[in-house]
Amino acid sequence: MSIKSNIDYVNELKAQAAEKSGRKADDVLLVAVTKLHTPAEINEAIDAGITDIGENKVQEIMDKYDAVKPVRWHLIGHLQTNKVKYIIDKVCMIHSVDSFHLAKEINKRAAQHDLTMDILIQVNSAMDENKFGITTDETDELIRQISEECPNIRIRGLMCIAPFEENVEDARPYFAAVKKIYDRYADRKTDRVDFRYLSMGMTHDFQVAVEEGSNLIRVGTAIFGYRDYRKEEK
Numbered sequence: 001m002s003i004k005s006n007i008d009y010v011n012e013l014k015a016q017a018a019e020k021s022g023r024k025a026d027d028v029l030l031v032a033v034t035k036l037h038t039p040a041e042i043n044e045a046i047d048a049g050i051t052d053i054g055e056n057k058v059q060e061i062m063d064k065y066d067a068v069k070p071v072r073w074h075l076i077g078h079l080q081t082n083k084v085k086y087i088i089d090k091v092c093m094i095h096s097v098d099s100f101h102l103a104k105e106i107n108k109r110a111a112q113h114d115l116t117m118d119i120l121i122q123v124n125s126a127m128d129e130n131k132f133g134i135t136t137d138e139t140d141e142l143i144r145q146i147s148e149e150c151p152n153i154r155i156r157g158l159m160c161i162a163p164f165e166e167n168v169e170d171a172r173p174y175f176a177a178v179k180k181i182y183d184r185y186a187d188r189k190t191d192r193v194d195f196r197y198l199s200m201g202m203t204h205d206f207q208v209a210v211e212e213g214s215n216l217i218r219v220g221t222a223i224f225g226y227r228d229y230r231k232e233e234k
């Protein structure tokens with residue numbers, strides 16, 4: 001299967017899931033996750049219509065940035081405070097903000113570049129100890145703190161990585177819990193809190209995530225095939 005036909009297939013499934021939840025295919029943004037894939041593969045995806053790509057490591061963004069055609073870059077993985085400075089002028093949105101400490105650093109670097117950075121708050125609704133993110137109970141407080149003290153940040157919504165469930169139906173409650181918080185902010189728009197994105201769903205579970213209300217899916221394997229993690233050791 002080519003990258004193009006994989007993208008077409010993901011888009012088809014995305015459209016079906018959107019329809020099931022009373023929305024249009026275009027209401028759900030597909031972010032192609034390109035970690036461990038080469039600039040050549042990424043450019044092929046861009047030629048096939050991909051407008052947004054996601055990387056989970058700062059180093060990979062730095063390494064590939066100049067070799068990839070113009071596209072919107074998303075930082076979707078855990079971000080260390082000392083690395084914010086490398087990507088602040090490269091990405092359009094940071095999906096993985098889970099502490100005020102990290103938000104303050106993003107705010108500081110954004111101010112230095114005279115820009116406003118869009119972020120999502122990462123919510124760990126399953127309270128999975130192996131994952132980053134804050135609990136559903138902590139979400140309101142973190143949003144309040146960031147919106148009061150970080151003028152160079154605009155909070156655009158929430159992100160969630162559900163635990164890997166053998167039966168993907170079992171992931172629904174985790175997505176639904178985050179959607180519930182998301183909905184509470186829908187009519188509370190300010191300059192700094194302007195919800196637009198609910199980032200939920202990966203290769204294994206994106207159809208269920210969209211049915212539960214996700215409007216941004218992060219899909220890697222279904223587009224590019226399996227990743228060769230041995231590459232990381234180089």
Ligand SMILES: *Cc1c(COP(=O)(O)O)cnc(C)c1O
Pocket residue numbers: 033035056076077161201202203204218219220221222
């Ligand atoms: C790798 C990754 C994805 C994509 O995973 P696939 O299963 O390959 O679709 C999505 N989100 C995050 C945060 C990731 O690190």
